[in-house]
Amino acid sequence: MRVFIYGGGLRLVGKSGVGQAIFHQREMLRRARIETTHHWLQKAGAVHINTVLPDSVLAALAAKLLGRKVVYYGHSTMEDFRGSFRGSDKLAPLFRRWITFCYGLGDVVLTPTDYSRRLLEGYGLKPPVYSISNGVDTDFFAPDPSRRASFRRRWGLQEGERAVISVGHTIARKGLPEFLDLAAQMPDVRFLWFGWTDPCLIPAEVREAMEQAPENVTFAGFVDRETLREAYCGADAFAFMSHEETEGIVVLEALACGIPTVVRDIPVYAGWLRDGKNVYKADNTAAFRQRVTGLLDGTLPDLTEAGRRVAEERSMAAMGEQLREVYRRMEILPEAQPAAVRQHHVRA
Template sequence: MRIYIYTGGEKVVGKSGVGQAIRHQKSCLDRCGVSVTERWTADTAAVHINTVLPDSVLTALGARLRGKKVVWYGHSTMEDFRKSFRGSDLLAPLFRRWITFCYGLGDVVITPTEYSSHLLAGYGIRKPVYSLSNGVDTAYFHPDPALRASFRKRYGLGEEKVVISVGHTIARKGLLDFLELARRMPEVRFLWFGWTDPRLLPREINDALDAAPDNVMFPGYVDREQLREAYCGADVFAFLSHEETEGIVVLEALACGIPTVLRDIPVYEGWLEDGKNVYKKLNIDRFQQTVDGILKKTLPDLTAAGRCVAETRSLEAVGERLRDIYRREQILPPPRQTAPAFSPHRAALRRSNWFSRL
């Protein structure tokens, strides 16, 4: 039996966390021995849908006609749609209705965290909703001191202190606080990896980007190799997002062993703890104090504990859990029961019991 990973719309979401999640699903299933396909085949058991575009609805309806199950990934919520693109706050209630309709077409809904699962339950979705991390490739993203030199050479950084962040250049991702942090710490170099078409951004964000302080660099969207260099070569990962359903870049940073500072928001509750594996703060003053403490090494090093968190969400671990969901929802058959090894003692005991009944 195969799982059809629907890739329609990947050109639209390919550079986002959703695009990364699609690639992760393929790898997860491959690593746990479940065959995948990118088209309908005679032995397709179910289709994975990751986007909420109109073509995804058509694919779900096509699965119904074929008698196949639909696994819809709930990456998007109304809450993380807000403060993203021009007009998103106004459209957010309509977006909630649309994604509720889409997810309702699934036989199973999978969403990355307990937090996002709680949000979807509040939308009135009646289908089974499972919380399952998007995962991280811990074999690829891992601490590598050798990458520090290549990262710094690439951007001409020398031995400057460096703080990085990753994501779309939108308000929800904490861009404004990141720029203010850079403004308050002119002796530190700040780099933001990621890009959003300026035509999609509200004027406030475009103005903020134009007025960014001189110690901020915008390398734009980079491939995973350069991103790994950045995680391994920078001194702090400051991800100040206001809303997430998980945050794949957080997992990548933790896997690479970079000290991580996050905004203290509900999505991290239960798996990331302030002062234990990351630093979670609420406002710009605390962000500055924490980043300064990390750079001056006056705060404890939490990177080993952060790496342990990433390992619990490795692609192998996520693949095993995903396979269990398939079995529970009867998408895949249960594991075969292996016959017990032959035992002369047990055979003799069975013969003895048989003779005793004569």
């Protein structure tokens, strides 16, 4: 049995978490010893669909006509669409109806967390919904103190100067305005934001905030994964102030690299990220400042080993076995090794 991962729209989403998830799926399947194909006519038993663009709908319909099983990934929700791009708040209800239609084309829907699973179930989806992490390459993203010096040289950090980083689209939903406020309150610390969004899609108030960013803020733009790994390994803290996520691949990458991490206290992290155990959580900018300051001056306990264990539980190999089990339940594979996959059938 072969799996075809549909790549339509990859040019548009390649620099986003969805693009990373597609890359991760290929690696998971490789490690689970499940063969992939570059065309669904080549004996593909299943087709992965990752976007909700019109071409993906056509691909899902074509796959069903060919008798292929459709595995639709629920990367997006109405909740994480809000506060994203220009007009997203007004379009959110229509977006929910659209993604409900798209995901409904799947024989099964996969989504990264129990939180996003519950949201999608609330949309009235008929296919079964499974929660399986997008995973993280814990071989590539791993602690490496030697990368600290190259990180500091690359971004011109002075001797003794501390650095706080964040990663994501330059949008309000990712917490960019609060990140800039935090930087303004900590002028002796360098703040670097990794990620890029087409300025045409960014609301005017966010563009204005970026233009008026404090002098200690650097917008690094979109970088390759090697440069991003260097930043995780070289910076002093990772502050992820996003207001809504379906999982947050960058959080897993940061934890895998062993950088002290502070995340916003939002529902998606409930049950697997625990405040004071494997990360620190904050619910407003003042709390972020308190947590980040504690990490920088060493007054807060080091949780990086526990954070690394969270990432290892979601390694490519572990998630590949969970995909294998889903295929077995869908009768794509004749047999599969047992794995801890949670199945949640949605009532019509």
